[in-house]
Amino acid sequence: MAMLEIRGLTKHFGGLAAINGIDLDIEEGEIRGVIGPNGAGKTTLFNVISGVYRPTSGVIRFNNEKISGLSPSVIATRGAVRTFQRDAVIHDFDVLRNVTVAGHLHSDQSIIKTLFGDIKGSREKDEEKAMKILEFVGLDHLCHELAANLAHGFQRVLGIAIALATEPRLLMLDEPVAGMNTTETAHMTEVINRLHEEKGMTIMLVEHDMKTVMSICKKVTVIDFGEKLAEGSPSEIMNDPKVIEAYLGAEEIVT
Amino acid sequence: MEVSTLIQTIANSLVQSSVYATLAIGLALGFGVMKMANFAHGEFYMLGAYVVFFLYTTWGLPYPLAVLAALPIIALVGMLTERLIFRPTKGNVLAGFMATAGLTFILQVLVGQAWGVGLMRAIETPYKGAWEVAGAFIGWQRLIIIPVAILMITALWYFLYHVKIGKALRACAQDPEVAALQGISINKITLTAMAIAGGYAGIAGALMAPIQPVTPYMGHDIIIICFIIVIVGGMESIAGAVLASFILGFIHTFMTTLYDSIVAIMAGVALMALILIVKPEGLLGKVKA
Amino acid sequence: MWKKISGLAIIGIIFCSLPYMVELYRMEVLIVLLFNLILAQSYRLVNTTGDWSLSHIVVMGVGAYSSALITKLLGWPFWLSLPVSGLVTAFIGFLIVFPLLRTIGFGFFIGSFALGEFVRLIWVKFRDPFGGPRGLINIPSAEIGPIDLYQPIPFYYFCLIIAAISIWIMYRIDRSHIGDTFKAIHTDPVLCETIGIRVPRYRAMAFVIGAFFAGIAGALMAHHQGAIDPHNFEATLMVYLIIYVVVGGIETFWGAALGVIVMTVIFEITRPLEEWRPLIAGCILILFLVVMPGGLDVLLPKTMKLFRKIPGIGQLFT
DSSP, X not given: OOXXXXXXXXXXXXXXXXXXXXXXXXXXXXXXXXXXXXXXSHHHHHHHHTTSSOOSEEEEEETTEEOTTSOHHHHHHHTEEEOXXXXXXXXXXXXXXXXXXHGGGGOOOOHHHHHHSOHHHHHHHHHXXXXXXXXXXXXXXXXXXXXXXXXXXXXXXXXXXXXXXXXXXXXXXXXXXXXXOHHHHHHHHHHXXXXXXXXXXXXXXXXXXXXXXXXXXXXXXXEETTEEEEEEOHHHHHHOHHHIIIIISSSOSOO | OOHHHHHHHHHHHHHHHHHHHHHHHHHHHHHHHHOOOXXXXXXXXXXXXXXXXXXXXXXXXXXXXXXXXXXXXXHHHHHHHIIIIITTTTTOHHHHHHHHHHHHHXXXXXXXXXXXXXXXXXXXXXXXXXXXXXTEEEEHHHHTHHHHHHHHHHHHHHHHHHSHHHHHHHHHHHOHHHHHHTTOOHHHHHHHHHHHHHHHHHHHHHHHTTTSOBOTTHHHHHHHHHHHHHHHHOTTOHHHHHHHHHHHHHHHHHHHHHSOHHHHHHHHHHHHHHHHHHOTTOSSXXXXX | OHHHHHHHHHHHHHHHHHHHHSOGGGHHHHHHHHHHHHHHHHHHHHHTTTOOOSOHXXXXXXXXXXXHHHHHXXXXXXXXXXXXXXXXXXXHHHHHHXXXXXXXXXXXXXXXXXXXXXXXXXXXXXXXXXXXXXXXOXXXXXXXXXXXXXXXXXXXXXXXXXXXXXXXXXXXXXXSHHHHHHHHHHHOHHHHHHTTOOHHHXXXXXXXXXXXXXXXXXXXXXXXXXOBOGGGGOHHHHHHHHHHHHHHOSSSTTXXXXXXXXXXXXXXXXXXXGGGHHHHHHHHHHHHHHTOTTOHHXXXXXXXXXXXXXXXXXXXXX
């Protein structure tokens, strides 16, 4: 049984179908890339899965429970957490506090504890947990830096750290290396690879940068005009004539 | 309700709606162009009434001239407000709104110190007599408000659709960035919008001066209703403001006649709360992506 | 740690000795200052989620009316009616904020005003039990068991204790995980939603907690004045509350309290110019919004830094 199961997912805007009858299965422990030309519906697919948009029709099941139609916060609580293309961090918090806030689902603080309990003690516990995550993604040396002052690449990594603090079971990354330079891309790729290899995290990533997708993912889904075009290993995809015609033909496969 | 009372109430509703409309379109214009939420709009109305008091009652100028004079004078106040408050707080709706709330205090105190606090200024009605329809009497003074309001709304419509700066104003309301790219000066546009808003509020006040008691605080009650109107109509929509003015004008007048003025305001407030919950963008407002 | 304790001790000593430093007629000002401290801090708590409410003064009125009616009609003692009115206010606060959770920013601001005004008009409209436009009179004065709090000095100390407890609780909330969540929602509600924070729930929570403390302030006010009417909770007074918070700033926890104290001092200095007071308030509000947004709590550290650079004087501030 797949962890994430998508059947016949369709989303219309006005009369236009941004995605049209997509089926997609993601197994536990898998690392899956979703690619497609600009405007193919990748971001819409992402927004529908994470609950930003309600699907026009179709079903999304996560761990055998229907999640389509739920609000983003509930979907996140169930364990499917996304990141953003933009620098989605709390700009006026420092790096550590960004991660502790995101750890709220697993923090033992309630309103009663806030009033009568030991805030300092539980804050220290939360910070310890957060530091572990920061060490894992390699941001521990910046933990007291204001998030707004970080370089773009580090902000994106912090975005992943924030998502990790919610202890997700499925991590959905929206173009994780968009707008990054070579060093930043290498850092991000390493973080994603280690997440997959060391923690066994199930990851789905939407990406424009072919090189990254082909080097990280074992299996790739191609969508075009809101429909699934092909699915398979990177080498199969690169040799699929349909894919080459629709998407890769015009440009070089590896850019 | 008797027929004569009904006709009387409908006539009063039309007059009231016209006054609301001249005020609300100014408010919607300011908000539409650059998110300028002017809390002092009611005080502009009050100042308009004082212009009539000053020029007509004290100086003895003819009434129509005094009303016309309110247009440039209050337009100037509007422009000053844009320059001193809205321009520095550009991009922050709440800051502009709160700062103009401070401006209401200043204007109320200044007018109160100049002409007396709490003293009701009675202004002699220049157009005495009434029009009798089926047992109902509608004073000429009230009746002239309706054509003046229609004239003002038409003029604004012509300005927005057929005059260059008016078209620029509409472009700016739709997308300030695009307007800026086309070489339209945003500052000039916001200044124009506030001048119109001020001038129209001034005329509304001038028209109501002989009907209402003129006090430094007369803008306070009407601003609440005006904000209800622009929210119900859709903050940025001028057509919505006109439509909502009539809805609120009728609700308010009928509720006041049937029950009392408190119930009337409660009904308005309840309508606004309902709109905010069910259709936050207002009746004719556009949904923001 | 010691710096914090000594700072609190100094503030405590100042507040405890204030009644003996001013003339008796100024006690009124001090008591109102305490109400305003609770009120402004509770308003600031609501603001930390980014929601500026225009109904907070009416919410305070709910507390005032509740406590007045509870003691008058039900005959409950003051010590019981005080927390109960806080709870009643929190409940009414929930009813006010619930429909507004779909709105943000300016819509929330105006919507909260409309619902607040609706509540206030209910008091005007219904003579029974709210007393209509004239309001309620003969509200029993505060007393706890045998201690009569009618006299200004005992009442001042009672309010001081309540204010200290209230502000301490709000401080704890501000420092806690919940306080962090409020601030995170202010900065990026969309991100908060995707990491599983139920944003509407937290916004409602901030509003309801703020309403509770505003209700406490209102209840104290009702028993102090002995009479309340709908005019005590008008929009004009809401503008004054905004002035406190804008002048003090909401960046740091103590900004709102600072604003209340500074404005109270300014109003006291300008007491001879009573009828010009709104003008002064209006000018200050515009000045702070236009020239120095962020308020004193952003401005003060900068000034302090400047002071520290001056040799001699600098040592006094470190």
